[in-house]
Amino acid sequence: MKPPRRKGPSALAVGVTVVVVVAHVLAWRATEFSPAALVRGWEGMADFLGQAFPPDLSWRVLGPSLDAALVTLYIGLLGTTLSVPFALGLALLAARTTTPGRWTYQAARSLLSFLRAVPDVVFALIFVTAVGLGPFAGVLALIFHNTGVMGKLWAEAMEEIDLGPRDALRVSGASGIQTAAHAVLPAVVPQFVGLLLYRFDVNVRASLVLGLVGAGGIGFLINQSIKLFRFDEMATHILVVLVLVVAVDQLSAFVRRGLT
Amino acid sequence: MSEAALVIRGLRKSYSGRQVLDSLDLDVRSGELVALLGANGCGKSTALRCAVGLETPDGGTVRVDGRPAMVFQQIHLVRRRSAIDNVCAGALGRLPLRRSLTPALFPRELREEAMACLDRVGLADRAAERAGRLSGGQQQRVAIARALCQRANVVLADEPVSALDPSAAEQVVALLADLAHQRGLAVGAVLHQPALARRHADRIVGMVAGRVVLDSPAVAVGDADVDALYLPAVTR
Ligand SMILES: Nc1ncnc2c1ncn2[C@@H]1O[C@H](COP(=O)(O)OP(=O)(O)O)[C@@H](O)[C@H]1O
Ligand SMILES: [Mg+2]
Numbered sequence: 001m002k003p004p005r006r007k008g009p010s011a012l013a014v015g016v017t018v019v020v021v022v023a024h025v026l027a028w029r030a031t032e033f034s035p036a037a038l039v040r041g042w043e044g045m046a047d048f049l050g051q052a053f054p055p056d057l058s059w060r061v062l063g064p065s066l067d068a069a070l071v072t073l074y075i076g077l078l079g080t081t082l083s084v085p086f087a088l089g090l091a092l093l094a095a096r097t098t099t100p101g102r103w104t105y106q107a108a109r110s111l112l113s114f115l116r117a118v119p120d121v122v123f124a125l126i127f128v129t130a131v132g133l134g135p136f137a138g139v140l141a142l143i144f145h146n147t148g149v150m151g152k153l154w155a156e157a158m159e160e161i162d163l164g165p166r167d168a169l170r171v172s173g174a175s176g177i178q179t180a181a182h183a184v185l186p187a188v189v190p191q192f193v194g195l196l197l198y199r200f201d202v203n204v205r206a207s208l209v210l211g212l213v214g215a216g217g218i219g220f221l222i223n224q225s226i227k228l229f230r231f232d233e234m235a236t237h238i239l240v241v242l243v244l245v246v247a248v249d250q251l252s253a254f255v256r257r258g259l260t
Numbered sequence: 261m262s263e264a265a266l267v268i269r270g271l272r273k274s275y276s277g278r279q280v281l282d283s284l285d286l287d288v289r290s291g292e293l294v295a296l297l298g299a300n301g302c303g304k305s306t307a308l309r310c311a312v313g314l315e316t317p318d319g320g321t322v323r324v325d326g327r328p329a330m331v332f333q334q335i336h337l338v339r340r341r342s343a344i345d346n347v348c349a350g351a352l353g354r355l356p357l358r359r360s361l362t363p364a365l366f367p368r369e370l371r372e373e374a375m376a377c378l379d380r381v382g383l384a385d386r387a388a389e390r391a392g393r394l395s396g397g398q399q400q401r402v403a404i405a406r407a408l409c410q411r412a413n414v415v416l417a418d419e420p421v422s423a424l425d426p427s428a429a430e431q432v433v434a435l436l437a438d439l440a441h442q443r444g445l446a447v448g449a450v451l452h453q454p455a456l457a458r459r460h461a462d463r464i465v466g467m468v469a470g471r472v473v474l475d476s477p478a479v480a481v482g483d484a485d486v487d488a489l490y491l492p493a494v495t496r
Contacts, residue, residue: 164336168403171312171330172410173353181361182349186338 048231055235065221065240072217073244075135076204079142080196086147091154097166098158098180112155115148120206124215135216142203142210150199157191158184190259197252204248208241218244264289265446266311266328266414271320273306273470280306281317282470288414288448290325293440295457295478296450298467299490304450307467308416311448324414325446327353329407333419335399339392343383343402346391347374350410370409377405381435397428404435408443415439417449421456429453433460454486 027033092098093108123141131137165183174182185192211219218237225234264287273281280303288294298304309315312328329350337346345363351370352360359365378384381401386394391402400420407415417436421429433451437460440447451457457464457478464481466474466489474485 162334162336164332164334165338167314168330168332168336168406169349169352171314171328172350172406172412173327174349175352175357177357178352178355178360182341182352182363183338186340189340 051229052231052235054232055239056230056232057236061233061236062240065218065237068211068216068218068221068237069240069244071135072207072211072219072241073204073248075138075142075207075210075215075217076200076248078139079146079207080200080203082139083143083146083150084196086143087151087154090147090151091158092180094151095155095158095184097161097163098176098184100176108151109155112148112151115144116152117148118145120145121209121213124210124213128214133214133216138207138210138215138217141215142207145206146199146203150195153195153199154188154192157188157195161187193259194256197256201248201252205245263323265325266416266448267321267323268307268311269321271307271310271322272318273303273310273315274318280470281310281320283320284467284470285472286311286448286465288446290413290446291440291444292462293437293447293449293460294463294465295461296448296465296467297452297454297457297474297486297489298450302467303470304467305418308418308448308450312416326413327410328414328416329410329412331400331403331407331415331417331420331449333422335396335403335423337391337399337403337406339390341391342388343391343394343405344371344374344378344387346402347377347405347409350374350377350406350408350412353410374405374409377408378402380408380439381405395428397424397432400424400428400432401435404432404439408439412445414446415448417447419450419452422452429456437461 090108090112093100093104094112096105099105099108120141123144124137127137127140131140161184165187166179169179169183207215207217208219208222211217211221212223214220218241222234222237222241225231225237266286266288268284268286271281271284271286272279284303284307286294286296286307296304296307306315308330310317311322311324312330314330338349341349341363345366348363348366348370351373355366355370359367375384375387378387381404383394383398383401383405386398391399394402403420404415415436420436421432424432433449433456436447436449439445440462449461451461458481461478464474464476464478464486465472466485468489474481474489476485
């Protein structure tokens with residue numbers, strides 16, 4: 001018996017391949033991607049690294065660096081926890097398992113999409129103009145952006161649960177809020193905490209970048225030392241950042257392991 | 261005789277053009293356990309889900325004395341919560357929102373009533389245990405205690421013992437029969453073990469393809485009557 005002939009690539013596959021290749025060519029040009037420029041610029045890099053090492057580990061630099069790192073941590077912490085009530089409220093409206101109706105569902109989904117689509121840095125720039133330079137603007141920016149991201153993640157966690165326990169309570173006459181509180185939320189506590197810790201981790205790193213645009217913390221110090229060409233101080237700050245990020249990452253991984 | 265606690269008349273339901281329930285009539289009176297038998301896919305679950313309002317029928321009427329309670333094969337407790345918190349949840353419908361947002365707010369009388377319900381199903385000593393840690397049979401009895409705490413007059417059970425071992429199954433069906441006979445509940449239970457149904461049920465209702473084809477006292481049902489319910493469609 002003859003095996004069936006293998007089919008050639010479909011028109012769709014050919015079309016997709018062409019589009020992807022063209023997109024890469026255009027992107028290569030638009031970003032002025034040039035390995036040659038990187039090689040030509042090695043002297044500048046070497047110069048920069050030469051000035052950055054050894055890092056200035058004197059207390060004059062390290063002290064303020066640690067203080068600022070703590071502020072960065074605090075910005076990430078408050079930005080995460082203060083977004084919890086908003087994320088929770090919107091997630092309950094934006095999950096098919098708990099939403100009171102189609103219109104609230106759509107409205108909540110749209111609001112979450114908007115908050116997620118606007119980068120935290122853009123929120124920070126907006127709030128810096130409103131409340132001035134400093135960490136408060138960073139906290140506000142994280143609250144807004146994180147509400148969008150965490151609200152969506154939480155809503156999706158609630159949409160994935162088994163609906164049986166909710167139906168059982170619904171039959172008995174429990175209201176929508178009651179079924180959410182007694183059937184849906186208890187089922188997703190581990191996922192919620194895991195996502196919360198993950199977002200805390202991300203937000204601490206994000207608050208670094210927010211510092212670069214003037215929203216306080218160690219990012220602000222990195223920005224200043226670059227402007228003043230004090231690359232050895234910058235290297236110190238980056239080392240501190242490295243320690244902070246690894247510590248937060250380990251902590252959140254540790255807690256998440258304990259959870260399951 | 262007074263009207264049954266659950267009265268279903270002319271219930272019709274179809275999914276994407278396929279008729280699943282075809283003018284189904286069913287009564288369950290207070291104080292009796294009715295066993296519902298029928299092959300897979302004949303519409304038993306759909307009938308119960310329509311009766312409790314989880315599905316909207318295309319036609320027909322459902323009259324229930326009070327709010328029904330439903331017991332499921334998959335049990336559907338909140339596994340992370342204690343047995344007693346799960347039982348208390350049966351009463352949510354009559355609690356004001358401010359006393360019901362978390363188990364910590366449940367009134368003391370409710371916790372006492374829930375304890376009594378757990379005691380009724382023989383699990384008072386496991387009240388503080390997480391539901392997910394109990395055996396399948398124990399979980400199903402907690403679910404029945406939840407129905408008691410709801411003070412439901414009508415309890416519908418969809419294959420409540422299909423996932424249980426024979427002795428746990430026996431215990432759960434006996435409990436349902438007791439509750440019907442002693443508390444006067446109207447209990448309708450889908451069962452897949454005809455022997456179990458004959459031993460405990462007062463009445464047996466048989467369904468084929470969305471219709472009731474058998475409805476008689478359990479003692480009057482013979483092997484041939486039961487076998488006829490499970491014949492392949494071609495030979496019917
Ligand atoms: N939500 C649904 N959507 C589409 N078809 C369904 C749905 N629920 C049940 N059915 C179909 O209806 C028929 C009866 O199902 P069911 O009531 O669960 O039967 P039983 O409980 O007697 O085994 C089956 O053929 C099933 O596939
Ligand atoms: Mg079924």
